Every structure is written in structure tokens, then in C-alpha cells.
Amino acid sequence: MKFLFSIVASSAMLLSSSVIAGSSDTKVALVPGGPHPYFAAWERAGQDAVKDFGLGKADYKVPAEWDLSQQNELIESLVGKGYNAVLVFPGDAVGTNKILGELDDAGIPTAALAGCVEQPTMAKMCFGTDTGHSAYLGTKQLIKSMGGKGKIAHFTGFLVDPNTTLRIKAVEKAVGEAGGGVEIIQVIADIDAYEPADEKINAFMAAQGGEVDGIVTTAWVPAVVASQALTNMGDKRIKMVGIDHDEVVLKAIKDGYVHGTMLQNPYGQGYIGSYVMDKIRGGCTFKSNAPWKSTAQTNQFIDSGTVFVDISDVDTYVDAMRNISLDILKTFEGDFLDC
């Protein structure tokens, strides 16, 4: 499904984009914080960006572990190898700034992708899902499906992920706006890997499954594991809103065990991010009046889009995401760049 999405999205972008550039010496490295299925779409995105925009390279390089030092070493070696633009999911919201500054000193443009670094930073932009907003909207959808009352649990990602704190706060905000009818009985974090997620979520379901009325998950792996748990239990009483587009989550939606999921746009992040790096290397600069959004970490944020999908439109979710990517690309240069 992801592959299909990539093909369809890239083809559509190729046909519709009027801003195709060509700079064969731009070599973009797309570096996630560590191994994670969310970032897998960046690989195809980079390949398509090379094809569609005429870049020299746009390669997806994964650190072996979620470790800032390893990510730094990988980036340094890639730069040594000749990559001259870096798109990075920050290993740490502040710690990553050090290497971004050093790359800037070396004349290499960088941007934070899928997660932001805190300002002041030398990253040209932060291009990713407005994770707080996505978690807020997802929780709102969950509360609506629960009839505005009940107890919910929140399963989320790595504590070192700069997005995790934003997501926890956003869920609390949505619950706070529910008028006292909704209560968070458990927040389980640091489980964006299968072993800890499986252990902790199943332990929670065994101990408190009878008390909880809703589950919101704001990271990929917890969404998959929670969807599997509900499917295995055959429980349709507990409502759940997940995140991302893993096949397990999508199937659970179709089968009625999961109410819906908040889609993100990793393909669009890699594809458009590579395009922007090439533009910047080609001499473009960001407009002083560019319509940036602000988050808790930066005021140079561009939302790569998010959309809620439930059983009514789960089969056509690719179209929804493709349209978001196309809309961003169509207007990006005009809105953000002086070339």
C-alpha cells in the first residue's frame, strides 16, 4: 500500500509540478533519528526527488540505533563522502543543533524533517507534521466516538523524540476541553519499539482493559501493537484512534476494532524536503514574510499535513495524502522562496 502511495503521489507530482529544477550537484542525505517504519517512505521519496527534480543524489541513510552520537557520526561521514545537503530527524531537539551549526559553517544547508530542533538553530526550516495538532485532533475524534465521556489511555513514543512531549500536552489539552467527562488514566511513553510496546500495552490491557473506554496512540509502533491487542481481544467496546498507515492499523479500522487513524505524510516530507534543499543550494532564500507556522520549538515550521481517516474513507486515504502533498508543492516556491 505504501509503495502504491509512493508511485501514485510521485507520478501526480511529476505531472502537476511547474517548479521542476535541475541541479545535478545537489546530494541530499535523508537521515532519520534511528530505525523506524515511519521513515521508510523517505527512501522512495528521495529516489523520486532525484528523478523528478534532477538532483545528483537523495539517499536515505539510517543510524543503527536511536542515539544522537551515532547519528552525528553518520552525518559527518556522509558529509565527508560528499553529500552537500542534509535533511535530518533530530536525535535531540537541542543536541542536534550543534552539528547543524557545524554543517552550516561548512556551507551545507540543513533542515529538520518530521521533528523540529529548538531555536536558535541553523536549520533552514522544520518540515513535518504538526504533531501536537495531530494528537489534539485525534483525541478530539476519540472523545467524540466515546460520546464525550469515559476514561482514556495514551500510548506514545520515545521520550527522546522531541514530539513526544508535545503530543502528551496536546492530548491533555483535548481532554481538558471535554468538560470534565473524560479522564486520562494512563500515559505510557517510550514504547515506540515492538518489544517494550508489546509488553507494556498488553500488561495494561490485562490489568485495566475493563476500566478503559478509549485509547489514543500518537506513535507508530504503539498504534500497531494496540490495534493488534484490540483485534486479538475481539473488543469493539474500547474505542481507539491510532496514528499513521501501518497495514495492521488500517485492517483493524476496516474490521471495526479501531475507530480511525491520524495520517501523517512522510513521503511528502522527504520529497518536498529534497526539492527545497536543491532550491536553497541553487541560491534561493526564504522570504522574510514567508507564512511560517510556530510551534513550541520553532517559528519556522511548515506543516506537511495530517488527516483523520476512519472506516468510511480508509480505502482512499492515499488520495487524501497525495492531495496535501500536491497542494504544498504547488505553492511552495511562491509562498516561501525568493529565487
Next chain:
Amino acid sequence: MRGKKNPFPLSLWPAKNIMKTLMNKKIPNFIFTNQFGLLCLVLVFIAIFSTVTDGFTSRFNIFALSRVIAIDIMIGLAMMVVILTGGLNLALGAIGVSAAMFGGWCMEIMGIPVIPSIILTLSMGAFLGWVNGIITVKTGVHSFIVTLATMSIYFGFMTMLTEAEAFRRLPELFTDFGSAKLFNKYVSPLLLLSVATCFILFYLFRFTDIGRKLIAAGANPEAAELSGISVSTMFIHCHVLSGLLGALAAIMLTTRIGAAIPSMAGQLGMDWLLPAFLAPVIGGTLLSGGKLSVFGTMLGAVLVTLLTNGLYLLDVGEFWIRFFLGIILLFAVLLDKAREYFTLKSVIVS
């Protein structure tokens, strides 16, 4: 203890001593040492990677290499001093991170100036090492088990106290040190710090009374005890030194990344374990204790970092690099066993 003099400390001596050594025909002995083999391997790999990869000799890459090598040397030395006792320090990463977080707290929250904060950080590392040493000596349990337990205790305690929040607003004076560039921007000052530490440790183990006692205690505890050496005290000293060096490595890493971060050495600090074992074991430090090689550890760290960097540049996948490092460690351990059988143990410090 009483063996032939090691010919290696050529680098320590002034020219006339080097000439004297040459006159004494000790150079041929050096050629058969582990360090010479490592030096040759390092030079061979430099030649290979310079030829077959893009960017290996670029200023950016050499600077980055010097910084990584510096930290890996320090981590290797921190493990080496415990291996000397025939023990292990699995809590090394946890000690380093705990000390770094303490240092971050001192600078950011308490507003303590940089130098006193560094001293406090080193003291914290030494204290945590002392706890390891005391438990190991008093209980008689192997340090593998003790430090496996304290790894979780230290890391858990640190996470609980800091709530996994990083200290990110450290003084510029401190963080700029990690970015500073020397020698036409090719070398990090962190490397000079590591090399200086190597010389200090070499001097300690080769030329001081306490250093020789540490080695004697590791080589044959019973004989050392009968000779009037307090083996327990020596083992505790080794753990203290390990904690101190671990804290120093963590300080260097903190200056490099510009923040004290709980995940800086991975979960429970375990990301340090591979470089910590690789450098000393490749370098010629015996896992059974009683023999160490300071400059071998240094060269071991250089070799491992060079290999990692070169494989990156050759586009070998990150996961394959891990695989290769594991193979190298296995090979080094086998070499260690062979060394026990086939080498003279007369050269105890090199």
C-alpha cells in the same frame, strides 16, 4: 613485574634516549609488539581509505574523525583500567551519563562556573566508580554482576532525578571547546586531551609505585597480598579511576553535542560497551588481568574508528558496520586467548 624494559615508550623520551635505544638494538623488539602491528594496520587502512573512498582526507572528515577517536580512546582507557584487575565495568556508560547529567545540572541549574563543574563531574564519576569497587571487593561477587546491577541502578536513578530532561543551555565556554579546531582546522582539541591522558596513564602505570601495585594486584592477587599490597584497595582504585575516566569521556561527549542528554550513551549507557571493550582488547590488554597496554588501547580505538568511518564512506550499511565491529571484537577476544598462551608476560605496561 621484573621483566625486560618495554621498548615502546620511545615517544616519551627525548631524542638522545631514542638514539640510545636504537643503539641498544631494541627497535627490532618493538617490531614484534602488538602496538607495532596495530600501527601498521592503522597506516594500511589510512592508505586504503584514502585511495578508494571519496572524502576520507577532507578536512571535515579528518576533524570529525579526530573528535570521535578522542572520545573512543577515553572510553577504552576507562574500561582498560578495570580489565587490569581481571574484572569488567558494564556500568561505564551509565556512570558517564550520570556524571554528565550531574555536570549539566551544576552548570545550568546551579549556575556553578565551568571549571568547578567539571571537577564536580569528575568527582561524581570517581564516586560512582568507588561504589562499584567497594561492592565488588566487599561482596566478592565478580564485577561483571556488580556493574550489571549498578548500570541499571545508576541509570534509573539518574532518569528518576532528571525526569529524562536534558540540560541544553550549557555555557558557551564549555560547548565551544567541542567545536574548536586546531592545526589548520584538522584536529579537535579533544584528541590532544585524550593523548595527554594516555601519557599520564602510561607514566602512572610504568613509573609510579601505585601504578605498579595496581598491576601486581591484577596479575596475581594472592602473590600481591603476600607482598604486602592491599589488593582490595588497589581494585577499588581501579574502579575509581575507571569512573573518573568515564566521566571525562562523558564531559568530552557533552562538549561535542552541546548538551547533557540522558540518551547520549544509549539505553542504560550500553552504546559505550562495544568501543569500551574493542579498544583495550585489540590493543593488547589481557582480559584475565595483570597486563595492560595504554598506547595499544589508543591505537585500538584509532583502528576501530578508522574502520567505522571508512566503511561508512564505502557505503557499507550501518547495520553491516555493527556486524563487522562484532566480528572484530570476537577476533580480538580470540587473539587475547592466544596471547595468553604464546606471548611473554614480561612486558606488562606498554
